[in-house]
Amino acid sequence: MIRWGILGCGRIARKFASDLKFVEDAALVACGARNAASADAFAKEFNIKHKHYSYEALVKDDEVDVIYIATPHSHHHEHALLCINNSKAVLCEKAFAINYKQVKEMIDAARSKKVFLMEAVWTKFLPPFNKVKQMIDDGMLGDIKSLLVNFGFKAPPDAPQRLLDPSLGGGTVLDIGIYNVFTALFFLGKPDIITAEAILTAGNTDEQCAVTFKYNDGRLAQLFSTFLSDCTTEADICGTKGRIRLTSRYYTPFATVEYYPGRLDTKQIIDTGRPEEGFGYQYEARHVGECLTKGLIESPVMTFADSLSLIETLDSIRRKAGITYPADEQL
Structure with a gap:
């Protein structure tokens, strides 16, 4: 026990x-x-x-x-x-x-x-996410060429202080954008070039952030996170043989996996098993x-190397976008 x-x-x-x-x-x-x-x-x-x-x-x-x-x-x-x-x-x-x-x-x-x-x-251990990885490994997408991920919601007036407080590591990038970044790293690996633009608060935390990963072999990933509006929280992974779409709340065990082989109007719902009780x-x-x-x-x-790669990429995004925290002054 x-x-x-x-x-x-x-x-x-x-x-x-x-x-x-x-x-x-x-x-x-x-x-x-x-x-x-x-x-x-x-x-x-x-x-x-x-x-x-x-x-x-x-x-x-x-x-x-x-x-x-x-x-x-x-x-x-x-x-x-x-x-x-x-x-x-x-x-x-x-x-x-x-x-x-x-x-x-x-x-x-x-x-x-x-x-x-x-x-x-937690997403790395969930059935829908691992089913997508299996489908890609089995060649169902061919060569992956692009990835598009959105995660956003309109923060209510009574939202927790931590969402935007720089002393608490606030902003979309570390709170929800981390899911987008993790997803891109998991399916595409570390990018060769990162660009990022953010809408910043007076405390240099981000209310929304748009990130692009560019790879020398021609692949691209676009990642968007926001606290200013409700948007689709979905992931699209596109390859030479088709497309996979992880539907709303793509990072949870309740996401649906849609597979579009070839033509975009031909949709298959992929069985990932019945979700367990709980969250x-x-x-x-x-x-x-x-x-x-x-x-x-x-x-x-979820190795130490995975965590180091993830935080290194998040640091790079924050530098590009001008997002800073008091803890950064210790570097």
Whole structure:
């Protein structure tokens, strides 16, 4: 039985906690928050045995094997190091950290302490996404020539402060654009040329951002993210033999995979299996449990190299678009 603790008791933590009940060898035994009322409410909601009123107390809990970090990404570096230095395995929400320097320090610490660490890019473990990868590997698209991904919504007036706060790593690129970037890297690899334009706030975070990846072999990817309007959250992957479309909320287990072989008006719905109950976080949680059972410190699916490539690309996009954070001043 893998004993889980959750660091940070907000919205995403509640989704993850809810999905742990679908993981056969997982037990949620502890939670930690800096606010006692938050920890109390979270522990009561999920019937958690140990509640801690500080993150320091959580990481010293001897009954916890692995900790899921669900705080804003501006704090991931600090909290991951806290866990690692106390020999707690870590599944840390994306973005892994604010910049490459922070991610590299987290990975170096995990290697030095021989402690498991993985970025929680949950999409990589989901059936629709992996079905598309299989279709591409099987040659159903021929040679991929282009990729188009959009992710956007109109932020409500009462949107969380973190969405645009530079001190919390706000803006679309690290919050939702990371899905677009990850998708392009997964299917096309690292680009040779990156261009990016953004609409910036007074604090140099982005309200929307348009990114182009160009490859020397002629491939292109266009990625768009926004908090200013509702747009299709879909991915189109186009090749010499056809097109694959991951429909609305393409990054979730509930996306539909559409295949257009040749002519665009000929659509096939690809069977990816019936989605499990829950939000879909159990897939990555299961994988973490398998890694811990095998004594691994690095996932063979979401590797350290994957996380370094992702954050390096995000850093490049931010530089091109003029998006800056206080943490960048430490570089």
